[in-house]
Amino acid sequence: xxxxxxxxxxxxxxxxxxxxxxxxxxxxxxxxxxxxxxxxxxxxxxxxxxxxxxxxxxxxxxxxxxxxxxxxxxxxxxxxxxxxxxxxxxxxxxxxxxxxxxxxxxxxxxxxxxxxxxxxxxxxxxxxxxxxxxxxxxxxxxxxxxxxxxxxxxxxxxxxxxxxxxxxxxxxxxxxxxxxxxxxxxxxxxxxxxxxxxxxxxxxxxxxxxxxxxxxxxxxxxxxxxxxxxxxxxxxxxxxxxxxxxxxxxxxxxxxxxxxxxxxxxxxxxxxxxxxxxxxxxxxxxxxxxxxxxxxxxxxxxxxxxxxxxxxxxxxxxxxxxxxxxxxxxxxxxxxxxxxxxxxxxxxxxxxxxxxxxxxxxxxxxxxxxxxxxxxxxxxxxxxxxxxxxxxxxxxxxxxxxxxxxxxxxxxxxxxxxxxxxxxxxxxxxxxxxxxxxxxxxxxxxxxxxxxxxxxxxxxxxxxxxxxxxxxxxxxxxxxxxxxxxxxxxxxxxxxxxxxxxxxxxxxxxxxxxxxxxxxxxxxxxxxxxxxxxxxxxxx
Amino acid sequence: xxxxxxxxxxxxxxxxxxxxxxxxxxxxxxxxxxxxxxxxxxxxxxxxxxxxxxxxxxxxxxxxxxxxxxxxxxxxxxxxxxxxxxxxxxxxxxxxxxxxxxxxxxxxxxxxxxxxxxxxxxxxxxxxxxxxxxxxxxxxxxxxxxxxxxxxxxxxxxxxxxxxxxxxxxxxxxxxxxxxxxxxxxxxxxxxxxxxxxxxxxxxxxxxxxxxxxxxxxxxxxxxxxxxxxxxxxxxxxxxxxxxxxxxxxxxxxxxxxxxxxxxxxxxxxxxxxxxxxxxxxxxxxxxxxxxxxxxxxxxxxxxxxxxxxxxxxxxxxxxxxxxxxxxxxxxxxxxxxxxxxxxxxxxxxxxxxxxxxxxxxxxxxxxxxxxx
Ligand code: HEM
Ligand SMILES: [Cu+2]
Numbered sequence: 001x002x003x004x005x006x007x008x009x010x011x012x013x014x015x016x017x018x019x020x021x022x023x024x025x026x027x028x029x030x031x032x033x034x035x036x037x038x039x040x041x042x043x044x045x046x047x048x049x050x051x052x053x054x055x056x057x058x059x060x061x062x063x064x065x066x067x068x069x070x071x072x073x074x075x076x077x078x079x080x081x082x083x084x085x086x087x088x089x090x091x092x093x094x095x096x097x098x099x100x101x102x103x104x105x106x107x108x109x110x111x112x113x114x115x116x117x118x119x120x121x122x123x124x125x126x127x128x129x130x131x132x133x134x135x136x137x138x139x140x141x142x143x144x145x146x147x148x149x150x151x152x153x154x155x156x157x158x159x160x161x162x163x164x165x166x167x168x169x170x171x172x173x174x175x176x177x178x179x180x181x182x183x184x185x186x187x188x189x190x191x192x193x194x195x196x197x198x199x200x201x202x203x204x205x206x207x208x209x210x211x212x213x214x215x216x217x218x219x220x221x222x223x224x225x226x227x228x229x230x231x232x233x234x235x236x237x238x239x240x241x242x243x244x245x246x247x248x249x250x251x252x253x254x255x256x257x258x259x260x261x262x263x264x265x266x267x268x269x270x271x272x273x274x275x276x277x278x279x280x281x282x283x284x285x286x287x288x289x290x291x292x293x294x295x296x297x298x299x300x301x302x303x304x305x306x307x308x309x310x311x312x313x314x315x316x317x318x319x320x321x322x323x324x325x326x327x328x329x330x331x332x333x334x335x336x337x338x339x340x341x342x343x344x345x346x347x348x349x350x351x352x353x354x355x356x357x358x359x360x361x362x363x364x365x366x367x368x369x370x371x372x373x374x375x376x377x378x379x380x381x382x383x384x385x386x387x388x389x390x391x392x393x394x395x396x397x398x399x400x401x402x403x404x405x406x407x408x409x410x411x412x413x414x415x416x417x418x419x420x421x422x423x424x425x426x427x428x429x430x431x432x433x434x435x436x437x438x439x440x441x442x443x444x445x446x447x448x449x450x451x452x453x454x455x456x457x458x459x460x461x462x463x464x465x466x467x468x469x470x471x472x473x474x475x476x477x478x479x480x481x482x483x484x485x486x487x488x489x490x491x492x493x494x495x496x497x498x499x500x501x502x503x504x505x506x507x508x509x510x511x512x513x514x515x516x517x518x519x520x521x522x523x524x525x526x527x528x529x530x531x532x533x534x535x536x537x538x539x540x
Numbered sequence: 541x542x543x544x545x546x547x548x549x550x551x552x553x554x555x556x557x558x559x560x561x562x563x564x565x566x567x568x569x570x571x572x573x574x575x576x577x578x579x580x581x582x583x584x585x586x587x588x589x590x591x592x593x594x595x596x597x598x599x600x601x602x603x604x605x606x607x608x609x610x611x612x613x614x615x616x617x618x619x620x621x622x623x624x625x626x627x628x629x630x631x632x633x634x635x636x637x638x639x640x641x642x643x644x645x646x647x648x649x650x651x652x653x654x655x656x657x658x659x660x661x662x663x664x665x666x667x668x669x670x671x672x673x674x675x676x677x678x679x680x681x682x683x684x685x686x687x688x689x690x691x692x693x694x695x696x697x698x699x700x701x702x703x704x705x706x707x708x709x710x711x712x713x714x715x716x717x718x719x720x721x722x723x724x725x726x727x728x729x730x731x732x733x734x735x736x737x738x739x740x741x742x743x744x745x746x747x748x749x750x751x752x753x754x755x756x757x758x759x760x761x762x763x764x765x766x767x768x769x770x771x772x773x774x775x776x777x778x779x780x781x782x783x784x785x786x787x788x789x790x791x792x793x794x795x796x797x798x799x800x801x802x803x804x805x806x807x808x809x810x811x812x813x814x815x816x817x818x819x820x821x822x823x824x825x826x827x828x829x830x831x832x833x834x835x836x837x838x839x840x841x842x843x844x845x846x847x848x849x850x851x852x853x854x855x856x857x858x859x860x861x862x863x864x865x866x867x868x869x870x871x872x873x874x875x876x877x878x879x880x881x882x883x884x885x886x887x888x889x890x891x892x893x894x895x896x897x898x899x900x901x902x903x904x905x906x907x908x909x910x911x912x913x
Pocket of ligand 2: 687
């Protein structure tokens with residue numbers, strides 16, 4: 001890594017070949033669209049983070065602290081809605097997926113560039129409608145919108161339901177686009193067994209998005225119809241069934257958690273290989289387990305409903321199937337750790353996030369097994385234990401992978417290096433802050449603290465204080481990252497072509513890439529992340 | 541050791557017969573998770589040190605997984621998880637199956653309070669009194685949105701759903717009072733929807749019941765279905781002091797009579813008896829005599845046991861599962877019957893037993909206008 005190597009950056013890049021505002025807003029370049037999504041999801045993260053801090057501050061004392069119960073109930077709903085629908089679902093596939101997936105396949109762009117741009121604007125429209133709903137009155141239903149509460153709640157739920165409905169289209173379009181791209185736009189030499197694992201996870205995710213999202217759309221429309229027209233589908237006093245909503249909701253939303261976590265796993269795989277200079281330990285197993293998760297994930301929704309009165313037999317089946325998901329996750333963890341063996345490991349910031357990721361995923365996964373164990377879930381269901389579980393596995397995983405990817409691909413995207421020391425400090429703060437925030441919540445759940453509680457018994461206070469302290473650390477860490485990344489855009493050191501000496505295919509193109517990714521069609525002569533052969537410098 | 545585990549995991553006291561078994565599985569799983577994590581991170585830490593990058597030109601060997609390793613990676617966790625699942629499911633079935641001799645209590649959730657009704661008569665808001673050492677089955681429903689009845693010290697939880705009955709049961713092992721919370725988000729005062737279970741020793745329980753039966757009439761019976769004159773928020777707000785030591789429930793005063801007595805009245809008032817008989821005679825609808833627990837043959841060829849769930853369904857959606865041989869003439873009582881009225885009807889039907897012990901089958905219908913044309 002020679003600092004003077006900055007000179008081998010391409011002179012014309014996707015960033016500087018056109019610079020008008022219109023050239024960005026009307027672009028069909030997947031890289032620019034990826035960057036726009038990146039900006040969008042970071043805004044969502046900021047918004048969701050502000051709501052989260054408000055919640056944590058309110059919970060500092062057992063009774064009212066800074067807001068009334070109504071405001072609190074709205075806050076946790078808005079936090080959940082923003083984080084889940086506006087940040088976690090699009091974060092990795094739409095931002096990083098858009099940026100690197102075509103490059104990894106050796107393509108000039110995605111299969112449908114115009115549709116890709118449309119998907120961004122649909123996301124934007126849906127998000128604006130959702131945010132408008134939040135500012136106008138703010139739903140108090142939780143991000144799960146359970147009926148019959150969501151149909152009788154005095155707050156304005158409808159704009160938020162419709163906003164999320166619209167975002168769903170963006171998800172579906174992006175998914176279709178990626179599936180088509182992977183099938184039709186692979187460059188010569190890119191066999192199915194060479195496809196990078198990140199692409200495999202995005203592909204698996206896209207399949208879930210295309211299959212499951214319509215169900216979410218249906219159920220959101222039904223709730224809207226119930227609210228606006230009084231249809232009575234979920235209303236027992238008119239012969240409807242309130243539990244039906246939960247089945248339909250989780251039929252989407254359980255797979256949705258894999259929409260969030262699979263791409264995260266893909267990023268982690270790329271980063272592990274790059275920083276340990278190793279091929280992945282079991283390529284086929286990791287790829288296959290992606291589809292295992294994607295497939296089995298469709299048959300586990302009932303584990304959210306063990307105490308809803310569903311049949312005991314049904315609960316048993318859903319419990320066993322949930323165990324299978326855990327197995328596929330375990331396979332991945334073992335493979336990542338085994339990849340480190342015999343490598344040449346450089347503990348740079350992205351790899352630090354990987355360690356954080358594995359830690360959180362492991363405890364998130366093990367507590368997932370614990371809650372899938374039916375008798376234990378009766379105690380834990382709808383308590384802070386579940387809150388901690390899904391924050392560990394879902395939020396922890398997505399955040400860690402998002403930050404790992406952000407740092408790993410930063411030089412690729414913007415041609416600048418981030419400052420190493422600051423980022424190391426921030427990473428440590430974030431990982432530590434995350435653990436301090438959510439570890440006490442497992443214990444709170446054990447004590448019997450239900451989720452979505454504005455007030456709580458006195459003896460639970462100190463754990464809540466600890467959790468709030470952790471959240472403050474987290475917020476501090478994010479602030480740090482925002483500052484040094486913005487700083488590096490302007491003052492950062494110019495990145496060399498391949499800042500990490502990675503053998504991921506996306507480094508075949510320039511950093512930042514030229515407008516159509518390559519000046520000359522790349523040839524894929526080796527496996528991805530094959531470090532056994534010495535490779536000469538490439539400039540495309 | 542046991543206490544150490546419980547305390548370090550912050551689990552509440554174990555006050556029900558199932559709590560110990562549930563906790564033991566907790567300990568096992570958490571311990572195993574920690575051991576597994578230690579092994580994996582131990583290995584990762586070893587790799588980070590042993591294989592750290594020494595020069596920029598390091599070349600690595602290609603290490604590829606073998607089938608044996610992969611099978612080990614899959615086999616070991618899968619076996620462990622399935623064993624846990626097996627033990628857990630075994631306990632779960634126990635939690636889901638109330639023992640035959642259990643005492644029934646009807647529970648109605650309502651924004652934002654819990655109401656309890658005993659077949660013998662007394663009713664209350666916010667306090668559920670039960671005897672120690674006797675299984676208690678709760679039949680739960682809700683008047684508005686979904687609530688969830690949660691007693692951490694018993695390790696039980698069950699959703700209360702409008703328009704349906706769900707059940708759970710527990711057996712308290714030591715006298716005391718235990719916190720009940722609502723675990724399903726149900727609106728503004730979700731976090732104040734508290735109640736308590738007061739477990740009385742056998743002697744205290746008998747004394748209390750006796751007082752309920754023989755005390756002043758005004759203290760005896762009440763009905764949660766009576767119009768609610770009291771300010772609905774108040775009991776819940778009083779509960780919100782979170783002081784389980786201080787009783788904070790309220791006994792309600794309303795209609796008289798035990799649940800079956802009320803049920804009889806409801807049946808007459810609502811016109812159920814125009815079509816159903818209570819003495820075994822055949823009529824437009826199936827007779828109620830010996831109905832509870834009977835195997836009914838349905839028009840679609842299946843059979844169901846007429847339990848609380850089916851009986852409630854027959855009142856709310858009579859056309860959904862018709863008993864063979866009857867015309868679909870029964871109207872729906874959805875929205876007509878209060879939750880407590882349904883409870884009263886169920887208890888009434890349960891008391892209608894003939895001396896015969898065998899499973900009786902209902903006879904065919906008689907379509908003759910009762911009352912004469
Ligand atoms: C791989 C990534 C996983 C993600 C992203 C994830 C995410 C989530 C989320 C978001 C919830 C909470 C839903 C809610 O009620 O709001 C949840 C609950 C649950 N998860 Fe996971 N989970 C994962 C893995 C697992 C695994 C491996 C298992 C089982 C072996 C599991 C079992 C459960 C169960 C049983 C619940 C319901 C608990 C309850 O509500 O009582 N999860 N998970
Ligand atoms: Cu409730």
